[in-house]
Amino acid sequence: MKSHESTTAGTRPIVLLASLLLRGLAFAQGPAAPTGLMCELMARPELATITDPTPRFSWIVGSTGRQAAYQILVASDRESLDRSQGDLWDSGKIASAQSTAVAYAGRPLPSEATCFWKVRTWSGDGGPGPFSAAQSFRTGRLDAPYQTARYPLATTAVQPVKVARKAEGHYFIDFGRSAFGTVELTLAGSDAGRKVEVHLGEVPAGDAIDRNPGGSRRYRMMTLTTEQGTRTYRVAITPDKRNTGPQAIKMPESIGEVMPFRYCEIVNSPCEIDASSVRQIAVHYPFDDGASRFTSSSPVLDDVWGLCKYSIKATSFCGVYVDGDRERIPYEGDAYINQLCHYSVDREYTLARYSHEYLITHATWPTEWILHSVLIAWADYLYTGDTDSIAHFYEDLKAKTLLALAREDGLISTQTGLVTRDVLASIHLSGNLRDLVDWPHGNILGLQGGYGETDDFEFKPINTVVNAFHYRALVLMGRMAAAIGKGDDAARFAQAAERALRSFNDKLFDKAKGVYVDGEGSTHSALHANMFPLAFGLVPPEHVRSVADFVKSRGMVCSVYGSQYLLEALYEAGEGDFALKLMTDRSTDRSWPHMIYDVGTTITLEAWDNKYKPNQDWNHAWGAAPANIIPRCLMGVQPIEPGFAKVRIRPQVGDLKTGSLDLPTVRGTIHVDFASEPGRSFVLNVELPGNTEAAVCLPRMGQAEGETLVDGNVVAPTEEGDFVVIPNVPAGRHRFERKP
Structure with a gap:
């Protein structure tokens, strides 16, 4: 691709020198301990069962430099690992930048056992950084057929955002968002044998549930029978014939049947209902709400x-x-x-x-x-x-x-x-x-x-x-x-x-x-x-x-x-x-x-x-x-090399004035934010995790010539259609600016 002809071309060595100094500083300080450990792509492998005899390990490099080497220890007990003794595998110092999908290469792992691992890294010619915290993983039968490990389902108890009394013993409840699950209800002072209606649905009708929503919009009524005294009841959802048929994915017995609903009505309650006595039990795959x-x-x-x-x-x-x-x-x-x-x-x-x-x-x-x-x-x-x-x-x-x-x-x-x-x-x-x-x-x-x-x-x-x-x-x-x-x-x-x-x-x-x-x-x-x-x-x-x-x-x-x-x-x-x-x-x-x-x-x-x-x-x-x-x-953030080894950042923000993104990746979180003043400037701040490199593309802003700055230094980028490109941006924090 033809480079942009500009009198600023001579500044390129200055920028390259600055980048090298940044990298060198990171190396001189030495890497911090790796974080974000994953075994078989799971951040919580102890919750699952791994049947791969050569599981893959990944981690987030604990510096903004480039990893030069790593050492993995795998032990059969926590005490050995704490002493940095890998009785199952001590990889030694491996000269490699690989920090994702590193295959186990030690003694045969024991079946149906809990194992422990940790990792440390080197950057440049310095010494190693500290070891990561230990992570445990559970093996199953290691002669089993190939299968991807996955987590068991999780549940979250959601408090209502609104509880409205409609009549004696009759309440309308709004949980704020729909979820797949059921309701947990605490009823006080009840006689045994009381029939309490629990209505669940997706569609409202004022301060009530639409009990005939049409199509596949969901509504269901279940009846629970009370026991003597104060008890907490989890409502059993009546199965639907179609979505529990031969081709459908069945819910695990440990969870039970679920339905999607946001709203609940309780009829014939023996007691007052408030936000402390009812919960939506939302079922979902484990999810980190703060990751993005x-x-x-x-x-x-x-x-x-x-x-x-x-x-x-x-x-x-x-x-x-x-x-x-x-x-x-x-x-x-x-x-x-x-x-x-x-x-x-x-x-x-x-x-x-x-x-x-x-x-x-x-x-x-x-x-x-x-x-x-x-x-x-x-x-x-x-x-x-x-x-x-x-x-x-x-x-x-x-x-x-x-x-x-x-x-x-x-x-x-x-x-x-x-x-x-x-x-x-x-x-x-x-x-x-x-x-x-x-x-x-x-x-x-x-x-x-x-x-x-x-x-x-x-x-x-x-x-x-x-x-x-x-x-x-x-x-x-x-x-x-x-x-x-x-x-x-x-x-x-x-x-x-x-x-x-x-x-x-x-x-x-x-x-x-x-x-x-x-x-x-x-x-x-x-x-x-x-x-x-x-x-x-x-x-x-x-x-x-x-x-x-x-x-x-x-x-x-x-x-x-x-x-x-x-x-x-x-x-x-x-x-x-x-x-x-x-x-x-x-x-x-x-x-x-x-x-x-x-x-x-x-x-x-x-x-x-x-x-x-x-x-x-x-x-x-x-x-x-x-x-x-x-x-x-x-925001334009896409991997261009497997495992986010290299990423392209090419925002196309339309008429937005500002935007900010935290994007989770296997190598760590990428942060991007911008401020756009059409015709005047486009400022892009990027933070790349360690062991990651980027090609950053900025809008030309309609100008064949213009000024591009990286960390305050003028550079001569290459041109690519409506963008100017700064290749090979190293890990760390960087500020990019494009002016007409």
Whole structure:
């Protein structure tokens, strides 16, 4: 890339010297003790059971320098470890910068035992830093089949925000937010045998619960029978026939059945009810509410972030990513959005991996969902730096690229006779593949009058959306093949991707209109036929503007699922202003502000509004795209090397004046904040954890020339489209400023 020609070029050695001095200072001081230890990607491995005989260890480097070496000790008892005796493994000093996914390499671990480990690091030529605090982990049967360890579910007792007395013995209670769980109720002075009604629901009707909310909005009434005296009762939820069926994920017996609710009514209580006597028992996967943070100059955007972040916690109630309460079934497309969101709000990776691996062998029917498995696998590796999962499921992932359905020109179809029993078996699908594009389609589910989320997409055997996913899967599969040392496969996938890309643009792009058509032989161009190629990098540079303009002209004519890719496409095309408007639009019922301020939900909906999907759930994580779009695209923080070894920070902040983000990563928290004065200056503060490096991109602000400062020093950055780039920014705190 051509460097920006400027009289400031001579300052570059000064900046490099300053960076070296910063690094040298960190080395001279020596590293602090590592923190944030993880075993098998778990910060609390003592709560789970590890069956991998060679578990992986990760830690946060305790300095802002670069790790030069590490030493891991693993012991069979705490006393030995406290004496720094690793009777199971003493790695010695290993000259390596690796601080994520370091494989155990000691004596065979004992089965069904508690082990202990700690780590220390070196930076530069100095001595070692202190050892970390010890962490324990429990092993199970180490000859068991491969399985990702995961936590047991957690519960949180939530106090009500409102208790209203409606009549004698009749109370209305608002817990502030919906959650999956039940109610715990303390009743005093009761006679035995009294029948107390407990009503739970998602939808209010004034100071009452809507007892006929329609669709899949939840309401249920249970009766508890009191015992003599003062007792605390946990209400047993009546099971729902559909979401406890054969395909549904079942709740563990230790938790019991749950339902989503925000509101409670108690009828025929023997005593006064106040905020101290009733609790919502919320069930969720372990979640660190303080791991992430986002604030901005837009209160609406902050509310959208809060809605979407909480949705990820609340919908984790099954211990597997599921589609909502109506079905409680995992789906690959849902899981991918859930995964990206979860990575953006918590330093937690096991639930995403477990869900992904479940779906490898429990595939679902949409063609694009099969291809999503490859996208999920890549995100798992990119965010963790751990190849365990992709190595184990490599052959399955190869099949899920759907190369078996390719014509000679590289394009795939589910309607050309190539979907054989062997193909279906290779992708673990019982049933047939069907192209989805978006959901729901029109004139189903009571959607008479043409409502649907496909923008009148014309389905053809060669489907533009499906082939955009196929291309993306080939690209990512090639990268994963290379990561685990399968160079020949990597080359083959790269060649297949190039062939598919050429045919895609030769046969599906309408040169006269400057947009993509819906499929081979179609003359119709839907939003989806253009936003997916834009999001996945299929659009040649000379056509990005025409495709992006078309995408903007259509607006939010896609579902909440499709919004993930619409927003990604806009940010990829440099249309951050328009993307921000879509995320904060209060004038339409196709937005997150509508969910918050008009519908009143506290968990993202399955659809934009009940009218767009009459049977929708009010608790669906696939509607939470801003939880990942805000950190990844608006604030612009994305890993570009596995395990966040290197990160790109490229904010596209629209008309926001300020913004601040704490993003959890496997290497530690990345902090980014900005202050924007359009036409005058853009200031970006970045704090990178140790052992991390960044490429920082600042807006050019419409100027071919301009001044860029790093930590107060003028530099000559490179140019990259509408951005100027400062590469190889070391760990630590840095201030960047761009002026016209």
